[in-house]
Structure formats: C-alpha cells, structure tokens
C-alpha cells in the first residue's frame with residue numbers, strides 16, 4: 001500500500017515547476033491531488049491523468065481571498081475532504097532583481113501578498129476541512145535564501161523569512177487540531193520558471209550554488225519531492241514547526 005493512499009492533497013502553483021513535481025510525486029504515493037494555479041492547469045492535469053493519477057485542476061490566485069475560498073470549495077466538491085496542503089505557489093522566477101533601494105514598492109507588495117498572505121489565506125481556508133478530517137498536513141515551500149541571504153532580492157528573501165516564522169507559529173496554533181505545519185527550503189533549483197525567465201541567474205547563481213554545496217551539482221525539482229512526501233506521510237506524524245533545508249548541503253544548521 002502506498003504511503004498516501006486515500007489522502008487528498010492540494011498543491012498550489014502546481015501547473016509547472018517544483019509544484020508540478022510535488023503534485024506528481026504525491027499522486028505516485030497514492031494521493032488524490034488538486035493542482036491549483038493562477039495559470040491554466042489543464043496540461044498538468046492531463047499529464048498526470050495520463051499516468052493514472054486521480055487529479056483535478058483549479059484556477060485561483062492565492063492572494064485573492066474569494067478565489068481561494070472557491071478553490072477550496074471546488075476541491076471539497078471533487079474529493080470530499082482535504083488532508084494535505086502544499087503551499088508552493090510563490091513569486092520568484094519572474095521578480096525583478098535589484099539593489100534594495102531600487103526595488104519597485106508595488107512589486108515588493110505583490111511579492112509579500114502572494115508569498116506570505118496567499119499562503120496564510122490558503123492555510124486558513126483548508127483548516128476547517130482538516131479539522132473535520134481529524135487532522136492534516138501543511139507544507140510550506142520557503143527557501144534556502146533565508147539563511148544564505150543573497151543580495152538583489154530583498155522582497156523575496158523577506159517573504160520567505162516571514163513564511164518560515166509563519167510555519168512555526170501556525171504549527172503552534174494548529175497543533176491542538178492534529179495538523180502539522182512544516183516547511184521545505186530548497187536551494188537554487190532549475191525549475192521550468194528558472195529555465196524560462198532566469199537566464200541571468202543560470203549564468204551566475206547556478207555555478208555559485210553548485211560550488212557552495214557539499215553535493216556539487218545542479219538541483220532539480222525532483223530533489224525536493226522526497227522531503228515534502230515525508231512531511232505529508234505517517235512517518236512525520238510527530239514533526240511540526242520545522243524547516244527541512246533541501247539544497248545539497250549548502251546551508252547547514
């Protein structure tokens with residue numbers, strides 16, 4: 001029997017990139033999976049259905065409270081329950097990299113709105129369903145940049161720092177409902193979005209990331225899924241409020 005047989009998982013930002021890899025892995029572990037994305041999830045859903053997965057797609061901007069409520073309702077209508085939420089959607093690959101004093105304040109606000117407030121809104125929306133199911137798992141995708149503190153993206157690093165703190169405090173508040181809240185912090189990962197938008201970083205940051213690692217190679221989305229699956233499965237039932245850094249051993253804490 002697969003580890004997640006019978007569980008229902010929502011993965012945000014799963015139309016592509018790291019989120020898609022997580023959704024595919026949870027489906028392979030036996031979960032029924034909802035792919036939630038502001039972009040059209042049709043192709044991602046078709047791919048996973050083609051692999052035999054029980055998958056639905058829902059389109060929502062996680063920073064929009066009404067859209068999140070509608071997405072939650074759509075998943076409950078499709079699958080009847082929610083056991084797992086992976087808050088993966090975030091703005092990274094399309095943000096402007098600039099010295100802190102030159103960042104556009106509107107973009108700063110949007111990054112905080114999506115990466116922090118969106119994660120909060122989705123977690124709050126699924127909480128009643130998880131309580132009704134007797135417990136649940138929330139996994140937030142943060143970033144190794146919280147520790148490595150790279151320059152030129154203060155809005156992003158700030159948002160992921162907030163998410164790291166939110167993970168701990170939310171774990172404290174949801175613990176009495178048997179809901180664990182943990183985070184996975186990837187290093188620089190060659191995702192779809194990076195390949196499409198981050199030619200600047202592929203030329204510079206990828207090499208720096210490789211040489212900073214104990215395991216000196218590029219990081220792929222598939223490197224992240226095992227830690228997420230662990231935090232969604234029975235083996236981590238007594239683990240909460242924690243962050244697992246998955247970066248090939250660049251950050252060691």
Ligand SMILES: NC(=O)c1ccc[n+]([C@@H]2O[C@H](COP(=O)([O-])OP(=O)(O)OC[C@H]3O[C@@H](n4cnc5c(N)ncnc54)[C@H](O)[C@@H]3O)[C@@H](O)[C@H]2O)c1
Nearest residue numbers: 013017018038039061062089090092093143188189191193
């Ligand atoms: N790629 C990296 O190097 C890296 C490293 C550490 C952490 N992360 C984090 O991992 C997550 C995924 O990164 P990725 O590289 O796969 O990014 P990506 O840009 O390839 O994919 C992000 C997905 O999120 C969706 N999305 C964006 N805004 C959304 C919104 N408001 N509502 C719903 N969906 C939205 C996009 O449509 C896209 O499908 C992000 O949270 C990112 O911060 C990435």
